[in-house]
Amino acid sequence: MDDYLRRIGADRPARPDAAALRDLQLRHLQAVPFENLSIHLGEDIVLEEKALLAKIVEARRGGFCYELNGAFAALLRDLGFTVSLLQGRVFGGDGRLGIPYDHLALLVEAADDTGRWLADVGFGDHAHHPLLFDERGDQSDPAGTFRIVEAAEHGDLDVHRDGKPQFRLETRPHSLDDFRAGAWWHRTSPESHFPKSIVCSRLTPEGRITLSGRKLVTTVGGERQEQPLADDAAVLAAYRDHFGLDLDRLPPDPRPAGTG
Incomplete structure (x- = not known):
């Protein structure tokens, strides 16, 4: 877990309070990318604590909600927080709900009198800070x-x-095992958006940076800039330089040619 803290640039907090939770979530969002590369690289996704920590901490990769929040839960528990795994269903653009176990979020209790918190480092572009769970x-x-x-x-x-x-x-509350069917569906179903496109994105102090196909998208203060990348070497360099991902090969782009 000390390696995990170094991965996100954090010190071990003196106590597991709300201020520490806020700092840890923000640092996690800025250090560990939301990415679905394993789906396109043919890598297995194992929802077990040891495997998640090996991927995110040792291999210095990112992941999607089950992996990111699953690993973050392990870190928070080690630091003294009480953590429950909650299952969510994501609203689509048409307002319809997705499948059960569509999303994994965290209910966190800190060692102070601030109440319960909804923490989430696995929903991509979302809240930077934990939300008060019982506030309406x-x-x-x-x-x-x-x-x-x-x-x-x-x-x-x-x-x-x-x-x-x-x-x-x-x-x-649920166990990590309960989310296996949802993770499998998102990896394999033609109705899931994850097999249809490659995503790699993380929060930055100034905004957000996202790599989509051969296009690097940087948002600073609400201003969006797109930078086309010339070839595979440039894309691999972008993964390394902007996301800390040292890949030996590119995932094949599932989109039709000319749409990247």
Whole structure:
């Protein structure tokens, strides 16, 4: 776990309080990319704590929600936080909910009187800081205004960003094993967006940086800049220089030629 802390540029906190959780989440988002390269490189995705830590800490890779939040949960528990795994269903562009176990998020209890927190380092472009889990009013964040509201049925909660629902959470805790079917579906289903495109993205102090095909997209202060990359060597260098990913080969792009 000391190696994990070094991976995200953090010191071991003196106590597992809300300030430490906030610092750890922000550092994680800036250091460990949200990426789905394993799906396209033919690598297995194993939802076991040892395997997740080996990938993210030892191999210095990223991952998608099950991997990132699964590993982050292990780190937080080691530091003294109480952590539960929550299953979520993501709202699509048409407002429909995705499959059960579509998303993994974390319910975290800190060693102070600040209440329970929703922590998430695995939803890509999302809240920079943990959200108060039991707060039902607006919560300001560098990424926008968030609100956790009671869902219409089943006692679930909907997480909104700037007035738009992002995902629905079931409040009952789960084990990591419970998410295997969701991870398998996202790896293999033609209805999942992950097999259809390659994503590698991380938060930066100034904004965000994303590599999509042969295009490097940098956002600084809301200004978006796109830089085309000339060849495979330039793409490999971008993975290394901007995301810390030392790949020996590029994942094949599943999109039709000319759309990268």
